[in-house]
Amino acid sequence: MAPAGSKRIISLLAVVVISLISSVSLVFAGDIVHHDDVAPKRPGCDNNFVLVKVPTWIDDNEEDEFVGVGARFGPTLESKEKDADKSRVALADPADCCTTPKTKLTGETILVHRGNCSFTTKANVAEAAGASAILIINNRTELFKMVCEADEPDVSIGIPVVMLPQDAGESLKQNLQKNLSVFVQLYSPKRPLVDVAEVFLWLMAVGTILCASYWSAYSAKEAAIEQDKLLKDGSDEYMNMEPCNSSGVVEISATSAVVFVVIASCFLVMLYKLMSYSFIEVLVVLFAIGGVEGLQTCLVALLSCFRLFEHAAKTYIKVPFLGAISYLTLGVSPFCVTFAVLWAVYRREPLAWIGQDILGVALIITVIQIIQVPNLKVGTVLLSCAFLYDIFWVFVSKWMFHESVMIVVARGDNSGEDGIPMLLKIPRMFDPWGGYSIIGFGDIILPGLLVAFSLRYDWLSNKTLQTGYFPWTMIAYGLGLLITYVALNLMDGHGQPALLYIVPFTLGTFITLGIKRGYLRHLWTRGEPDRVCPHVQLQPSE
Numbered sequence: 001m002a003p004a005g006s007k008r009i010i011s012l013l014a015v016v017v018i019s020l021i022s023s024v025s026l027v028f029a030g031d032i033v034h035h036d037d038v039a040p041k042r043p044g045c046d047n048n049f050v051l052v053k054v055p056t057w058i059d060d061n062e063e064d065e066f067v068g069v070g071a072r073f074g075p076t077l078e079s080k081e082k083d084a085d086k087s088r089v090a091l092a093d094p095a096d097c098c099t100t101p102k103t104k105l106t107g108e109t110i111l112v113h114r115g116n117c118s119f120t121t122k123a124n125v126a127e128a129a130g131a132s133a134i135l136i137i138n139n140r141t142e143l144f145k146m147v148c149e150a151d152e153p154d155v156s157i158g159i160p161v162v163m164l165p166q167d168a169g170e171s172l173k174q175n176l177q178k179n180l181s182v183f184v185q186l187y188s189p190k191r192p193l194v195d196v197a198e199v200f201l202w203l204m205a206v207g208t209i210l211c212a213s214y215w216s217a218y219s220a221k222e223a224a225i226e227q228d229k230l231l232k233d234g235s236d237e238y239m240n241m242e243p244c245n246s247s248g249v250v251e252i253s254a255t256s257a258v259v260f261v262v263i264a265s266c267f268l269v270m271l272y273k274l275m276s277y278s279f280i281e282v283l284v285v286l287f288a289i290g291g292v293e294g295l296q297t298c299l300v301a302l303l304s305c306f307r308l309f310e311h312a313a314k315t316y317i318k319v320p321f322l323g324a325i326s327y328l329t330l331g332v333s334p335f336c337v338t339f340a341v342l343w344a345v346y347r348r349e350p351l352a353w354i355g356q357d358i359l360g361v362a363l364i365i366t367v368i369q370i371i372q373v374p375n376l377k378v379g380t381v382l383l384s385c386a387f388l389y390d391i392f393w394v395f396v397s398k399w400m401f402h403e404s405v406m407i408v409v410a411r412g413d414n415s416g417e418d419g420i421p422m423l424l425k426i427p428r429m430f431d432p433w434g435g436y437s438i439i440g441f442g443d444i445i446l447p448g449l450l451v452a453f454s455l456r457y458d459w460l461s462n463k464t465l466q467t468g469y470f471p472w473t474m475i476a477y478g479l480g481l482l483i484t485y486v487a488l489n490l491m492d493g494h495g496q497p498a499l500l501y502i503v504p505f506t507l508g509t510f511i512t513l514g515i516k517r518g519y520l521r522h523l524w525t526r527g528e529p530d531r532v533c534p535h536v537q538l539q540p541s542e
Contacts, residue, residue, distance in 0.1 A: 045148035066168035071146035071161035084187035105130035137169025189432040197426040197437040212368035257382035287421040288340040291359030294366040376523040390497035443498040480505030
């Protein structure tokens, strides 16, 4: 029998794995409206900061489309392209537009540089000179929120004011200096209430937990049947069986569940502080390695169900440094490695998200299959800690770091990438802004561990659908995730801590059913029946 110290070490190592994979726990669609309660507001200066589409035409040929940000002041922009006016662009002289332009304007959009006077001064000067809108070129590639000065009186500006990033503004400026005809449109389209991508993500998350739960429960039941045979035969093999934690399944403890928050928080801060192109490359390699292992495990389990591959799955060969490996594992390994390498090399291609999702789903299923919670007590501690973790790093961290650490990490800011790879993502199909809807691995793995436990408990206790806990826990997870997407759309795509909604639904439902049926004490302290490897002792039905 393995010593208790070894069990604790294995349990902690399991939590380290969960922490690294599940550190990002978020649903996200990309903000197009930025609510800001810090920037000063007053009459005439109370707009939300919205992203603005700026399509351009050079000598009547449609060219690049830039993205700017609207100012706190000025009229709101049209939301539909067909309603937005197309206007000629004129270069300001003087370039800062802090004084009256030397050239009289007749409804043009004036292009000006940032600096030397306030944004509202530039807008007032441009409007007085006859401009229909003003484009302000920022002095860096990022966008800047244009607000009113604290000591300015109430403003009344009647033309749209939009800031462009430096590279976009310089491109327009160079075309104007070549005496080319430049036209633009300014509009800020709204997102659809629900995008198909969110529906598919919901189905993917629910389907992943279903597959992982049934695989975990099936393995536990098969092991229980096998041990039942050994008990009836009075076999000496039963007496020599090792405790379950020494097998391929690792059960985490309540202490490990608390440690999860610390390790995941440290890893998240490390991602936040070290976020760069090089660091993303390291994460890509680590994810590819995990994806290979997950895909290989899932394929071997799936193919071994077919008679054609049954012999290869049960025949082993000894490989140096790796030990005994089945011929089936050796057969699928090259495919898995090739798949992961191709994804890593071509991950910036438009369809690379498919490969990332396949690797991600396989990795999540494998983690839920290998790492298990032994009872409701551990599940409660784990999900409660994850609940607080999610809220802190999405919302509370803004007060400490002046931005949401979780959202910054999920987006992969300052890395030149579309985000870290530990995410499931699907392109937003009917969104005029494009981009991806994403869900973090933590939003699937952590509640998935509890859902899988509920199904193992039902099967090992011979419960029916009516008397079991799994159907209700699974439905509760689906509803919690659905509410998360409703909140996401109500918040204009601003990232939401999914566990804020999922944990109360999933854990609350499980605990409530346990109390109502009088089985909470058993679920809380014992959960799955005490067992040795393989999983043992069938429980009587209620």
